[in-house]
Amino acid sequence: MAGRETITLRATGDRLQRLGFTGNALSIDSATLDGVPVAASVQEDVLSFDLPKPLARGRIVRLALTYHGRPARGLSGSATSLYTTYFACDWMICPQDRFGDKAAFSLALRVPTGMDTLSVGRLIARAPTRDGGEVHRWKAPRPYSPYLFGFAVGRFARAGDRIGSAKLSYLSDVADTAELKRRFAETSQMVQFLSDRAGAPLPVSEYSQLLVEGREAQEAATYSVLGVDALATKADDPTEDWAVVHELAHQWWGNLVTCATLQDFWLNEGITTFMTAAWKEHRYGRAAYDAELAVARGRLDKARAAGFDKPLAWDGRYPNLATRRAVQYSKGALFMDHLRAILGEDAFWAGLRRYTRKHAGGLVTSMDLEKAMEASSGRDLHPLFSEWVSGADNASEPPPPAAPAPAS
Template sequence: MRDALKQPRRLRAHSRLLRRTIAAGVLACAAYAGLAAANPGRAPNEAARAGADIDVLHYTARIEPDLAAKSLRGEVAIRFIVRRQGAQRLDFDAGDLDILAVSEDKQALSFEKIDKRVSVRLAAPAAAGSRHEIDIVYRGAPRFGLEFHPERSELYTVFSTSQWLVCIDAPQERATLDLTVTVPEGLKAVGNGRLVSKSALGGRREAYRWRQDAAMPSYVYGFAAGRYNEAGGTSENAALRYLSSDLQAPQLRRVFADTPDMLRFFGRRAGIRYNGSYSQVLVAKTIGQELAGFSLMSEAYGREVLDDPSAQALIAHEAAHQWWGNYVTCRDWGHFWLNEGFANFMAAAYLQHRFGDEAYRKQVEGWKRRLDKLRETGKDHALIYEHWTRPSADDRAVVYQKGAYVLHLLREELGERAFWGGVRAYTRAHYGHSVVTADFRRAMERASGRDLGEFFARWVESAEVAARPAAPAK
């Protein structure tokens, strides 16, 4: 640990900005909650979710957005294994997309769009373990999920993947992705995984094709394209890219000056070094989102960091998701705190490493204040949600801030060595897989040699009712 910052003036400015970034941290990735809300009464009920009968292996997709018209056409081949003997009707998440055709081996299949899903009927009941690949052609004009900004020649995805790609939204469904996106000539684009090719098409268009070789949940699929300025760097063996239409390369280098150190720091905490490339894109407007191999933040936030390099909580939060969220993923949204509480906590741990104990303490105090408010208003909740149907702002505070606060308490309880040893063991054991809260508890118990039943019962599995003042005697 480092000594607290000692310059009062700098400290005042620092805490003002931290307050702002705490607020940004609350909102970061709030779009996930929208995903859960899109399935009222279903998530996280396993049997009722789209894709429960299959295991998706791979998507090969081609998206052709029309920037001016704010619409798209798409085609996706979904390769999967059937898990249930005799399954014939299979559901996929399809948002508000219009499905034009579905086929397998060029044979048309019947389908029906019901609410946000497309229900496809295979030609015959499938055997458990059989492999299939179906092709789906669709079009749409997403109101969210894919943002179009023709006035600045920019477009980028915003989490709700099934608004631009027919897929399985559920976080436990991991698959590889081969994505081709056509964009107007001259735009720079970022996507998941490695760039396979960039080729000129007719009509002043270009096609970018990326390949995501590590299986990922579909909510971290995406792309961004715009007239970006670019700077770059390296962190150990990772190539780094910083992009923005607004800021110039020297400014981008300043905004993201700590990214190499950040990735090294999280890599040590995870026990797994960052692998591949990592891009950070400042886009027109967003609350901040992690995707596989890159993250999106707003230009306004980039300018804030330019003014005060210590306002990095959100940059760190999104970078931390490259481990906790993307590779170690909550099995369903009911265990979402394992993504978001972790990202918030890890961001604070980075601020402590970079700026000292005071920066960490400010974050902890912010979480504690929010938890106190939840309790005063009777809105506290267990970190695990059994039936999370319509997450409220208070629910998000539970997941993001109480979640981070509980990790802080566990750190205090176990001490540095056992706590970080447990985090490393947990991350390494579940890297590339889905997790539930019990997986985390088991890893922490093993690392500390303690039964954490009482701690988890109090802080994770239940909500504490605020002590109410005694009613006045009548």
């Protein structure tokens, strides 16, 4: 692939001398800062640009890049389609794990005439090119964390629905319109349930679900990529619709309300894992809720049996991805269930609504959830959050080898 990219940035420290991004397999062909050439280098998985002179705090500049290469991660597809996955910073220049660096995003895709595209936000323009192709221009509705950037290109069957003013779109190159309608028949009911529990409507005016081969289950800023093998094969099967509701829930918890750093990633994933169980309780009954949490408990028990259990906001390195998920996803969901049992229905859901509405569009830490739950319940929850979330007594333990940040 080849691309041109412009990044507008502001220096948050004084005398900034170097810009750092996630290293990848792309080759930088040219790089300029406000028109002045800058040199690029990669060391220890960090792509750096040394600046011709230091930047003062508050200075706004434009880094213009051209690049080409074959991304090592972040792109998947079939004979008829191409789509991005979690590792956005393998196909563009960005900071993958700096969730607090939300950015406005627009993307122009040059594709053959007749191809369909999907990206963040909405399609704002479609124009022919001199070589017989087309350029599709997409624009995000608000700033998002870079890992949520993405796109897809293919010849897609389409179906859709509406809920209130929001448009729901279903796309695939492996299923026809009838199958799309069947597989995503309950998306509108899920939106209604999650909107009620969040105290806020679906945060985007159009939400799309792209059905592909395999077991893909990944949220992007305004859409999700879902593999056929990750979806239910039987109607009304409470064990098999987790991927649809989990990735949809990220539109509120993760995309709209975002953990400031990877340390509090459980706020993204633990809450959405819990909300998957809550949906199943709403749709199928208490037994389905208990069964979903039993899965989470089993994963955490497996990590504990291997000698690894950490507080939810532990700032160390995990030995592998499964263990990271056992803590941030599974233990996070179990903590939300524990809060619900202690606070009661009214106070718990009021606290989640308060947390979601207050921090919509912003960044959060675990303290923000603690304050919201305390305000709704009138109780001092600091000892409980200290036990489950901060765990200061574990801070001195040496870290194991690093594990990568998890995709959803």
